[in-house]
Amino acid sequence: MTSGTRELTATAYVVLGMIAQLGVTTPYAVKRELRRSIGQYWPIPHAQLYAISGQLQEQGLLEGVQETSGRRRKTYRVTEAGRAALSEWLSRPGTEPGEIRSVAWLKLAFCDLAEPAAITQLAAEQVELHKDRIACRHPVKDHASQLALELDRAALRFWTSLAQRTAL
Amino acid sequence: MTSGTRELTATAYVVLGMIAQLGVTTPYAVKRELRRSIGQYWPIPHAQLYAISGQLQEQGLLEGVQETSGRRRKTYRVTEAGRAALSEWLSRPGTEPGEIRSVAWLKLAFCDLAEPAAITQLAAEQVELHKDRIACRHPVKDHASQLALELDRAALRFWTSLAQRTAL
DNA sequence: ACCGTCATGTAATCGGTTACATGATTCT
DNA sequence: AGAATCATGTAACCGATTACATGACGGT
Numbered sequence: 140m141t142s143g144t145r146e147l148t149a150t151a152y153v154v155l156g157m158i159a160q161l162g163v164t165t166p167y168a169v170k171r172e173l174r175r176s177i178g179q180y181w182p183i184p185h186a187q188l189y190a191i192s193g194q195l196q197e198q199g200l201l202e203g204v205q206e207t208s209g210r211r212r213k214t215y216r217v218t219e220a221g222r223a224a225l226s227e228w229l230s231r232p233g234t235e236p237g238e239i240r241s242v243a244w245l246k247l248a249f250c251d252l253a254e255p256a257a258i259t260q261l262a263a264e265q266v267e268l269h270k271d272r273i274a275c276r277h278p279v280k281d282h283a284s285q286l287a288l289e290l291d292r293a294a295l296r297f298w299t300s301l302a303q304r305t306a307l
Numbered sequence: 308m309t310s311g312t313r314e315l316t317a318t319a320y321v322v323l324g325m326i327a328q329l330g331v332t333t334p335y336a337v338k339r340e341l342r343r344s345i346g347q348y349w350p351i352p353h354a355q356l357y358a359i360s361g362q363l364q365e366q367g368l369l370e371g372v373q374e375t376s377g378r379r380r381k382t383y384r385v386t387e388a389g390r391a392a393l394s395e396w397l398s399r400p401g402t403e404p405g406e407i408r409s410v411a412w413l414k415l416a417f418c419d420l421a422e423p424a425a426i427t428q429l430a431a432e433q434v435e436l437h438k439d440r441i442a443c444r445h446p447v448k449d450h451a452s453q454l455a456l457e458l459d460r461a462a463l464r465f466w467t468s469l470a471q472r473t474a475l
Numbered sequence: 476a477c478c479g480t481c482a483t484g485t486a487a488t489c490g491g492t493t494a495c496a497t498g499a500t501t502c503t
Numbered sequence: 504a505g506a507a508t509c510a511t512g513t514a515a516c517c518g519a520t521t522a523c524a525t526g527a528c529g530g531t
Contacts, residue, residue: 181412184521244349289461294405
């Protein structure tokens with residue numbers, strides 16, 4: 140039991156949480172599932188899934204079994220300690236501010252350095268992008284995608300209005 | 308002229324853009340200015356400002372002068388190549404999706420693994436957080452903070468409603 | 476039998492974070 | 504003069520990204 144309680148990253152909690160939800164799985168299955176859900180808004184490259192799963196196992200939060208035949212893949216499931224860590228995280232008060240990781244938003248912050256046409260172009264792109272994301276997510280099932288939807292809608296309103304104002 | 312045109316990161320463009328806006332400055336001044344503006348939504352630790360400024364200079368996008376007295380600080384200004392790189396970036400079409408880097412949102416995605424009280428607590432925290440951010444930014448000057456404001460407002464609406472629904 | 480895609484990883488690199496260190500100013 | 508804070512960096516570490524590699528499986 141090498142339960143070194145190093146503080147986990149948010150990404151690690153995602154992996155832990157996904158495995159908790161899926162039961163007994165492999166990093167590959169996590170990857171597939173991520174693509175369908177939070178992966179669109181919080182991407183995790185698959186190389187990280189393998190690395191993080193390994194670390195979580197070393198810390199005793201996951202239990203891993205290596206197949207000996209066929210694909211020789213490694214399946215994981217969460218331990219009691221893992222479940223405890225997850226629920227501690229979920230109920231821990233957190234005041235991290237929440238960021239806007241959008242290149243389009245950055246460009247907007249520097250639009251005084253650009254030609255006016257560039258901003259119109261940017262706005263038009265963003266309108267399409269948010270429309271697509273809104274369209275391909277109906278209907279909404281859980282709270283998380285509900286919030287994502289609301290944010291996409293707000294962004295769509297903004298960029299639409301900006302596109303109109305700058306097109307004049 | 309070692310203009311190796313390696314592709315820059317978004318963060319590097321922020322540094323380049325800030326120096327372009329500020330004229331002749333130091334990384335420290337950039338840090339101060341960042342705290343007032345995009346830094347709230349796209350944080351950059353000050354160690355990166357020094358590292359990136361150095362790299363941008365090596366690539367010929369910045370010109371740097373080292374003071375020899377007093378604070379011995381290094382001041383930078385953008386070169387013509389730098390200005391060109393910036394405006395190329397600003398007008399380059401980009402379809403990067405834009406992410407939601409919010410731990411609260413992640414927790415929401417796993418709230419089926421948590422006790423019901425935790426989600427109410429989470430919502431209450433987020434309501435306060437977004438209220439604060441909205442309050443401390445009035446009035447809004449530029450497009451970028453306008454968008455940030457709209458996103459904060461949408462999030463506030465969502466968390467408020469969620470807090471009410473789960474408090475029952 | 477072969478080819479393409481699915482599945483499962485490892486390795487190298489690089490950007491970002493945290494911690495440390497130190498000299499300059501300013502305040503009392 | 505001494506303390507506190509401002510200002511300016513460097514160094515070590517670690518997580519994330521990109522690239523590479525390869526074996527299994529399914530279809531034709």
